[in-house]
Amino acid sequence: MPDENRPTNFIRQLIDADLASGRVQEVVTRFPPEPNGYLHIGHAKSICLNFGLARDYGGRCHLRMDDTNPAKEEVEFVESIKEDVRWLGFDWGRHEYHAADYFERLYAWAEELVLAGKAYVDDQSADAIRDSRGTLTEPGRPSPWRERSPAENLDLFRRMRAGEFPDGSRTLRAKIDMASPNLNLRDPVMYRIKHQSHHRTGDAWCIYPMYDWAHGQSDAIEGITHSICTLEFEAHRPLYDWFLTQLGLAHRPRQIEFARLNLTYTVMSKRLLAALVKEGLVAGWDDPRMPTIAGLRRRGYPPEALRAFAERIGVAKADSTVEVELLESTVRDALNASAPRAMCVHRPLKVVIESWPEGEVERIEAPWKQDAPEKGTRQLPFTREVFIERDDFMEVPVKGFKRLSPGKEVRLRYGYVVRCTGVVKDAAGEVVELRCTHDPDTRTGAPKDGRKIGGTIHWVSASNSVPATLRLYDRLFQVPNPGAGDSDFRTQLNPASLAVVEGARIEPALAGAAPGERFQFERKGYYVADAKDTKPGAPVFNLIVSLRDTWAKIAAQEKQ
RNA sequence: UGGGGCGUCGCCAAAUGGUCAAGGCACCGGACUCUGACUCCGGCAUCUGUAGGUUCGACUCCUACCGCCCCAGCCA
Numbered sequence A: 001m002p003d004e005n006r007p008t009n010f011i012r013q014l015i016d017a018d019l020a021s022g023r024v025q026e027v028v029t030r031f032p033p034e035p036n037g038y039l040h041i042g043h044a045k046s047i048c049l050n051f052g053l054a055r056d057y058g059g060r061c062h063l064r065m066d067d068t069n070p071a072k073e074e075v076e077f078v079e080s081i082k083e084d085v086r087w088l089g090f091d092w093g094r095h096e097y098h099a100a101d102y103f104e105r106l107y108a109w110a111e112e113l114v115l116a117g118k119a120y121v122d123d124q125s126a127d128a129i130r131d132s133r134g135t136l137t138e139p140g141r142p143s144p145w146r147e148r149s150p151a152e153n154l155d156l157f158r159r160m161r162a163g164e165f166p167d168g169s170r171t172l173r174a175k176i177d178m179a180s181p182n183l184n185l186r187d188p189v190m191y192r193i194k195h196q197s198h199h200r201t202g203d204a205w206c207i208y209p210m211y212d213w214a215h216g217q218s219d220a221i222e223g224i225t226h227s228i229c230t231l232e233f234e235a236h237r238p239l240y241d242w243f244l245t246q247l248g249l250a251h252r253p254r255q256i257e258f259a260r261l262n263l264t265y266t267v268m269s270k271r272l273l274a275a276l277v278k279e280g281l282v283a284g285w286d287d288p289r290m291p292t293i294a295g296l297r298r299r300g301y302p303p304e305a306l307r308a309f310a311e312r313i314g315v316a317k318a319d320s321t322v323e324v325e326l327l328e329s330t331v332r333d334a335l336n337a338s339a340p341r342a343m344c345v346h347r348p349l350k351v352v353i354e355s356w357p358e359g360e361v362e363r364i365e366a367p368w369k370q371d372a373p374e375k376g377t378r379q380l381p382f383t384r385e386v387f388i389e390r391d392d393f394m395e396v397p398v399k400g401f402k403r404l405s406p407g408k409e410v411r412l413r414y415g416y417v418v419r420c421t422g423v424v425k426d427a428a429g430e431v432v433e434l435r436c437t438h439d440p441d442t443r444t445g446a447p448k449d450g451r452k453i454g455g456t457i458h459w460v461s462a463s464n465s466v467p468a469t470l471r472l473y474d475r476l477f478q479v480p481n482p483g484a485g486d487s488d489f490r491t492q493l494n495p496a497s498l499a500v501v502e503g504a505r506i507e508p509a510l511a512g513a514a515p516g517e518r519f520q521f522e523r524k525g526y527y528v529a530d531a532k533d534t535k536p537g538a539p540v541f542n543l544i545v546s547l548r549d550t551w552a553k554i555a556a557q558e559k560q
Numbered sequence B: 001u002g003g004g005g006c007g008u009c010g011c012c013a014a015a016u017g018g019u020c021a022a023g024g025c026a027c028c029g030g031a032c033u034c035u036g037a038c039u040c041c042g043g044c045a046u047c048u049g050u051a052g053g054u055u056c057g058a059c060u061c062c063u064a065c066c067g068c069c070c071c072a073g074c075c076a
Helices: A010-021 A041-056 A075-087 A099-115 A126-132 A150-162 A211-222 A231-247 A270-278 A293-299 A303-313 A324-338 A550-559
Strands: A028-031 A060-065 A096-098 A119-122 A171-174 A189-193 A207-209 A226-230 A254-258 A348-353 A362-367 A377-382 A385-389 A409-412 A417-425 A431-439 A459-461 A466-473 A498-506 A518-521 A525-529 A540-546
Touching: A010 A041, A010 A226, A010 A254, A028 A041, A028 A211, A028 A226, A041 A060, A041 A226, A041 A293, A041 A303, A060 A075, A060 A099, A060 A211, A075 A293, A096 A099, A099 A119, A099 A150, A099 A171, A099 A189, A099 A207, A099 A211, A099 A231, A119 A150, A150 A189, A171 A231, A189 A211, A207 A211, A211 A226, A211 A231, A226 A231, A231 A254, A293 A303, A293 A540, A303 A324, A324 A518, A324 A525, A324 A540, A348 A498, A377 A459, A518 A540
Parallel strands: A028 A060, A060 A096, A226 A254, A348 A431, A466 A540
Antiparallel strands: A119 A171, A171 A189, A189 A207, A348 A385, A362 A377, A385 A459, A409 A417, A417 A431, A466 A498, A518 A525, A525 A540
């Protein structure tokens, strides 16, 4: 039964009604991707919806490869799809199916329709079929082959299957209504001839079923109760139902349509995503800037964040575009709860603490996560020379600046309060080093005299830190709706979507980060050790999402 | 244009004839803070595409209009 705490939606209400009326006794859904590309976050919405419904209603969700077009599908995609669904946290158990496994059954049903005079073999070319389909306002014209006898149709259809005819020479069409205002009902094609081997059935077939003919029947075979798909299939529903009715199948799945996900600053179509990859605009399907599940995984997004996101955006029928900020907020939420904290200086500025004895190292024990003592601690070596963030020093501080500037104090997180006593510049006038003194009484608490320390900044030991490569990712596009109208999304790419920082310094405890391990680099953002490129001794971290930065916002407003 | 859908706060999205126009994100204040993070407090639609109508009462029913999306693949 539905969970009272979960937001309702129209699909749950339909299911509730079906259950209440006794139309169905259980809930069986399916996620039916075509294995012709990588899954993206829009698919994640559908996966969470279908598997989530099955989970909440104590039913089941099937994973079905909708592989009816051998020209586009590959096993590589089948594998990536399974990996992605699993990674998202869903389990289809033994219910993995392929539309291709139903080819024989579908064929037999097609013969039934032929015999019943409800389908016919059409010898027209694709062009001729298009020309006779009519337009939005004019009815179509019947094919000259529409009135063939069932016997002749059966013979022809069998010979189609036997491979007697070349590609495109004939089709099997449902005999419905060439004057229907719904174009999908104007004798839709059920089978086309394609002498092409299929990733699953090999060369067993040279005719392949169309989506409309395969989908509803596949649903029926599997006992699907609610066949959930996106809005563009709404006009196909009468056809979906027509086939089921003609076949007189006992089990009647019900098709329900919902609005697909759109995200700002993102493209979601497989075509555009493929173009980004093919044209080398990104580094591959799993480039961390891609909205593919593989890309988001490599980026470091935790699967629970994607699930929470799906929950937060809801399900409805109105076309909508969700702001990426909502996704980012969900990711921060998940990571804030789980990620250990650590320190990483992105653009190091050397600080010499003149009051600290040369060569002395104090090992400071700091928690991995302050509110989660069970996560343990790590040691921070405090030394005479440390690095701080260049941005955390201003020679002439603007108003409101709480970090370091000449004569002022800041706390080095988990360490001491230091005061800036000098600034060293190079010939060009660039600040290259700071001189400071520390207050030895401030290691564990506030200064004895009660003076307030406004800011705390992160730091690493100069001698006991490790260099790391940082990959700072930002949105791939600089416009909210790339490709809108007749614009070319290629011209809207964000040139700063990837910035590589080579000279960053991380605390020593981070040196051995395992690929895929996530951290919050305090005051900066959440990072993940890159799954492919991070190596012992040469760590590479990807920015998952930055921390909210109120100061940056204030500073930006001051500027205007 | 024929058919099918959809229009509630900047973005999502509840509400299914009875003072309830939820909630989240964003945004704006403020508190707290050894992360300018997190957390916390407060603000944010007299109004539900528009115009009429029905009703004691309408976001929810009716009518008309306006706007947006989908359909003319032997793609899914």
